Amino acid sequence: MDLTHRPRRLRQDRVRGLVSETSLEPADLIAPVFVDATTDERRPIESMPGHDRVPIDGIVDRVEEVLETGVEAIMLFGIPASKDPEGSRAWAEDGVIQEALRRITSETDAYVITDVCLCEYTDHGHCGPLEEELRSEDVVDADGPACEPTMTVDNDATLEALEKIVTSHARAGADMVAPSGMMDGMVGAIRSALDEAGFEHVPIMSYAAKYESAFYGPFRDAADGAPSFGNRRHYQMDPANSREAMREVRLDDEQGADVMMVKPALPYLDIVSAVRREFDHPVAAYNVSGEYAMLHAAAEKGWLDLEAVGLESLLSIKRAGADLILTYFAEDVAKRL
Numbered sequence: 094m095d096l097t098h099r100p101r102r103l104r105q106d107r108v109r110g111l112v113s114e115t116s117l118e119p120a121d122l123i124a125p126v127f128v129d130a131t132t133d134e135r136r137p138i139e140s141m142p143g144h145d146r147v148p149i150d151g152i153v154d155r156v157e158e159v160l161e162t163g164v165e166a167i168m169l170f171g172i173p174a175s176k177d178p179e180g181s182r183a184w185a186e187d188g189v190i191q192e193a194l195r196r197i198t199s200e201t202d203a204y205v206i207t208d209v210c211l212c213e214y215t216d217h218g219h220c221g222p223l224e225e226e227l228r229s230e231d232v233v234d235a236d237g238p239a240c241e242p243t244m245t246v247d248n249d250a251t252l253e254a255l256e257k258i259v260t261s262h263a264r265a266g267a268d269m270v271a272p273s274g275m276m277d278g279m280v281g282a283i284r285s286a287l288d289e290a291g292f293e294h295v296p297i298m299s300y301a302a303k304y305e306s307a308f309y310g311p312f313r314d315a316a317d318g319a320p321s322f323g324n325r326r327h328y329q330m331d332p333a334n335s336r337e338a339m340r341e342v343r344l345d346d347e348q349g350a351d352v353m354m355v356k357p358a359l360p361y362l363d364i365v366s367a368v369r370r371e372f373d374h375p376v377a378a379y380n381v382s383g384e385y386a387m388l389h390a391a392a393e394k395g396w397l398d399l400e401a402v403g404l405e406s407l408l409s410i411k412r413a414g415a416d417l418i419l420t421y422f423a424e425d426v427a428k429r430l
């Protein structure tokens with residue numbers, strides 16, 4: 094038997110590390126952190142074991158816990174004291190994110206990225222103020238509308254709100270802003286608003302290809318962000334589409350996004366990989382709450398080894414082409430690296 098090619102030669106213990114193609118560092122990871130203006134004490138998030146909603150007074154301690162693991166960056170999500178149809182607490186100078194940012198940036202060295210959206214701040218839970226959507230059948234049917242007009246998010250009114258949010262975040266000390274609402278033109282609007290306010294140095298990580306995914310379920314417990322009616326498919330992407338993702342990323346590129354994010358991660362590794370190939374920006378992938386919760390649930394039943402599958406998940410996301418990974422596993426994995 095002539096077996097010149099034996100790939101097993103390089104799988105021996107002492108050489109595996111030398112030929113490993115992908116490595117994971119704590120510096121690749123971003124830990125999502127939830128700050129909650131409605132509570133005085135830490136509240137565990139049931140569907141996301143190990144994660145809490147923390148009060149503003151506890152945010153510095155929470156961020157220090159993250160930093161101790163070697164993870165240097167956090168993504169900050171806020172739960173406001175009150176909600177209204179416009180989501181006005183999102184840009185309040187004394188808003189939950191703004192208060193938390195001032196404390197984190199003055200007391201820690203964390204690199205703080207803020208999620209920029211309205212869904213946690215509007216009383217209806219959508220990612221911007223609403224307008225009636227006029228559908229074509231409403232116009233052409235002489236006997237009257239075929240069905241009731243539906244409500245959808247008012248894109249351009251939302252852009253004005255996003256401009257106010259990012260400038261208030263930057264003033265409070267945000268290192269980077271991450272618009273997640275999938276509004277058309279959001280990156281351009283935010284870039285101009287930041288530049289005009291003197292924050293040319295603040296980068297934008299765009300949730301460029303964000304899918305309307307059922308894997309976000311547990312996050313909605315965490316951030317009180319479930320829409321009170323309907324769903325988000327009028328603005329988030331159809332899971333069936335990949336060419337459209339390239340178009341979304343290209344638009345964000347043209348508008349000045351610095352980092353391109355794909356969300357979720359594991360069911361969309363083909364998209365992560367395609368964005369890596371087609372664009373020269375750093376690529377971020379969001380390993381979302383459902384991807385985290387399902388592994389925990391299986392591990393609780395004794396069906397999976399949690400440490401192993403958590404690490405393997407992140408490694409696969411990195412291998413697909415992500416430079417940065419947002420993940421609820423950040424601290425657990427970083428501790429072991």
Ligand SMILES: [Zn+2]
Pocket residue numbers: 210211212213219220273274
């Ligand atoms: Zn949103």
